[in-house]
Amino acid sequence: MADYFYNIHDIVKFKVATKDRLLFSSYFERFKHEFEYFKVDSIDKADFVVEVGPFKASNEGCVVTEEGRYYIKEGYLYTNDSYKTAQWEVEISRIEDETVRVRVNPNFSGYLFFGSYIIDFLLRVKMNQKGYPFVHGSGIVKDGTAYLFPARSGTGKTVTTMHFLDNGFQLLGDNFFIGHADKILSFPSSMNIFYYNLAPKIKKGLTSNILFGLKLKRLLYQATMGYVKIFTPVSVKSLFKGQIVDEAVPGKIYLMQVGSEFGIEEMSREDIIKSLLYNNQMDAYPFIDYISEYAYVFPDSWLSRHWEVLEENYGKLVDRVDSWHKVVLPKRVDSVTLQELGEIIES
Secondary structure: OEEEEEEEOOOEEEEEEEOOHHHHHHOOHHHHHHHHHHEEOOOOOOOEEEEEOOOOOOOOOOEEEOOOOEEEEOOEEEEEEEEOOEEEEEEEEOOOOOOEEEEEEEOOOHHHHHHHHHHHHHHHHHHHHOOOOEEEEEEEEEOOEEEEEEEOOOOOHHHHHHHHHOOOOEEEEOOEEEOOOOOEEOOOOOEEEOHHHOOHHHHHOOOHHHHHHHHHHHHHHHHOOOOOOOOEEEOHHHHOOOOEOOEEEEEEEEEEEEEOOOEEEEOOHHHHHHHHHHHHHHOOOOHHHHHHHHHHHOOOOOHHHHHHHHHHHHHHHHHHOOEEEEEEEEOOOOHHHHHHHHHHHOO
């Protein structure tokens, strides 16, 4: 048994244990990059423990939903799930306890996804429970103040982030950051690269093998008419050495969207909170299903209140920042647009 330990800002700690060190290491690359910033040698007490490998489910006495897809009882959920070619069998027990127990058995492709599909689920729930909600978007820092860009994928947040890093800003995260009423915390997970978001700053730090792999994945994407889309995980820790900060004071929020031309619009408090919530939910596959299925059987459980609590926590974050706006970016973001955006956020 091989154990890996992670500590997220001394707020949530977890352990991943694998029964087959060799097999796990062979497919560990994506997972390693995603959480490497928080890897530690040991932890005192885990908020959740994940065991990777074959297991026999303890799903007797369960309520069965979705024609046998989900097995649920108090503090317990089991399902055999899939996404395209990826498959995984997962059992989550002691859901309402201080330490959640998870067993997951992925197939070959499933190893690529179980970090973002299973561990992210547990991490977001536990962090939200403690008042530290995850926000899908990028975060940058200047002079100790955080500028936050919640966004959907494909809105230009990576290009925007790279521009500001080239102009004296520091990084909280490119894909997620952690909000709080008192401070914004970093979450520098792996940067998922595809041909369309290969900014010059990133390209300069990649090896020839990675660049060749990107070309092959693009060809595969085109050959399958978009069905097989394989991102390349790149270590943010190594790419932006010395530019990552752990925390910053809440500053301004700019919700990013794509439109025909550049513009900035005001938003109501209610609208920005709802947009943060829906942005999180749209990036919550498959755990949005797991929460809903469990809440259907146990509507009074803490897990059933996850979205309600998340909305409350977003409200505390919004009330703490200096301002919030919607930023509309054109489909092709150029240097002129980014310079104009920079002048606005620092004004």
